[in-house]
Amino acid sequence: LPPPPPPPGPSSFSPVGGEEIIVAHTIPAQGSAPVPSHRRVLAPSLRMKKLNWQKLPSNVAREQSSMWASLSSLGAEVVEPDFSSIERLFCFPEAKPKERMAAPARKEPKEITFLDSKKSLNLNIFLKQFKCSNEDVTAMIRAGDTTKFDVEVLKQFLKLLPEKHEIENLQSFTEDRTKLANADQFYLLLLGIPCYQLRVECMLLCEGAAVALDLVQPKAQLVLAACCSLLTSHRLPVFCQLILKIGNFLNYGSHTGDADGFKISTLLKLTETKSQQSRVTLLHHVLEEAEKGHPDLLQLPQDLEQPSQAAGINLELIRSESSTNLKKLLEMERKVSSSIPEVQEQYAGRLQASIEASRALDEVFQAIEEKKLELARYLCEDAQRLSLEDTFSTMKTFRDLFVRALKDNKDWKEQAAKAERRKRQLAEEEAQRPRGEDGKPVRRGVGKQEEVCVIDALLADIRKGFQLRKTARGRGD
Known part of the structure; x- marks a missing residue:
């Protein structure tokens, strides 16, 4: 029989061969049946790692024919493991308390900024495009130099100007300015320019006015020239007279016959009247007749070239843009006149030149309005409802139909001539056989x-x- 277990108590260490050995003690279960010798183990004093096994049910293990039942017999050999070494080797290591690390000393920031990160980043990106120092950029702003400032750049710059709280923080900064971030240093340089925001607004307005004039003025001049072209063309009324006679002939005896004139949009319907030859329309035939008796009418597309080019120009839109631009210039002129002498000297002349150019453009629009009324009377249209944009679009479409019909007639003549030549060639070959x-x-x-x-x-x-x-x-x- 194995020796009795040691009395219960806390685990102790006994030296064996100079080594400390953990000694574990059993904890008997109270009020329970005695444990068989092959199952009797010591209670570990430390938290042990587990063995991953599949435990058999007790009733199965205790069957008489099982291996486990034979171990509980009186003559069975008993093997005792070295619990102390097992406990030493397969216990979880004790967690050592971590030494409290001293908090690292807080580093002073290299740069000081009063701007939020997004605005600082956007301003730095904006400044990099100039490829020069902050002093050079502010010098250009003070001098009103727009060589590196186009309209879009100035619009972006206006959005990046410092706000009130940023100005107050920067002006109250009394330490070394070199400690400030690049964007903050630029703001300090900008704040040193008197009326810097008014200067930027003047630069933007002068540049924007020049761009607007370059875009709007050619369009307005083209619309005016298109109106004059329709009013002075001698081929258009002759061609319309020819169409009027043909139309009265076709509509003879009906309620649409015996007409004194027709709306100019009727020119687009000449291709809707088909002849017995399906591909030949009334426009094709009229041009064929004009080629025989009135060849000068075939040059009508030349008179309609400018109205065709003016098609698609929104007159109301460009006039509204010009009017808005003039109002902004007059308002800016009032602000500059009440500003410091340096700003007045820089921008008064430039603003005055832009205002004069805008007023000259306004005179072009007034001339267009007069020509519109004259054109409405000329075409027998309602002056209040006449749209120059629609009229020019009608002329462009008619011109395209006119040119296409001319090409069709030319192609058909070439095809007929080619067929006639082939016919004569075959006849000559037949005669020579x-x-x-x-x-x-x-x-x-x-x-x-x-x-x-x-x-x-x-x-x-x-x-x-x-x-x-x-x-x-x-x-x-």
Whole structure:
């Protein structure tokens, strides 16, 4: 029998061979049946690692024929493990308390900034495009130099100007300015320019006014020229007179006949009237007749070139842009006149030049309005409802139809001439072919017999008295 276990108590260490050995003690279960010797173990004093096994149910393990039941017999050999070494090797290590690390000393920031990170980043990106120092950028702003400032750059710059709280923080900063971030240093330089925001607004307005004039003025001049072109064209009324006569002839006896005139949009309907030849329209025929009797009318597309170019120009839009631009210039002129002398000297002349150019453009719009009324009377349209944009679009479409019909007529004539030449060529070739005794053309062949028709040869044999051999008839005949 194994020796009795040591009395319960706390685990202790005993030196064996100079090593400390953990000694564990059992904890008997109170009020329970005695544990068989092959299952009796010591209670570990430390938290142990687990063995991953599959435990058998007690009723299965205690069956008489099982291996585990044989271990509980009286004569079974008992093996005792070294619990102390197992506990030492397979226990969880004790957690050592971490030494409290001293908090690292807080580093002073290299740069000081009063701007939020997003605005600081955007301002730095904005400044990098100039590829020069902050002092050079602010010098250009103070001098009103717009060589590196276009309209879009100035619009972006206006959005990046310092706000009130940023100005107060920067002005209250009394330490070394070199400690400030790049964007903050630029703001300090900018704040040193008197009326810096007014200067930027003047730069933007002068540049924007120049760009707007360059875009709007050519369009306004083109619209005015298009109106004059329609009013002075001598081919357009002659062509319309020709259409009027043809229309009265086609509509003779109906309620649409005997007309004194027609709306100019009728020109677009000339291709809707088809002839008996499906591809030929009334416009094709009119141009064909004009080519014979009035060839000068075929140059009508030249008179409609400027109205076609003006199609698509929104007159109301460009006039509104010009009017808004003039109002901004006048308002800025008032602000500059009440500003410091340096700003007045820089921008008064530039603003005045832009205002004069805008007023000259306004005179062009007034001339267009007068020509519009004249054109409405000329075309017998309602002056209040007449749209120059629609009128020019009608002229452009008619011009395209006119040019296309001219091309169709030319192509058809070339095709007809080509067919006629081919017909004459075939007739000449037919006339040059050799003919037989009966006047019919002789076929070309290799041998002489092939040149004679079989039927002609048979008829010739009959005339000579050659008797033909009779062939037997079939039973069905």
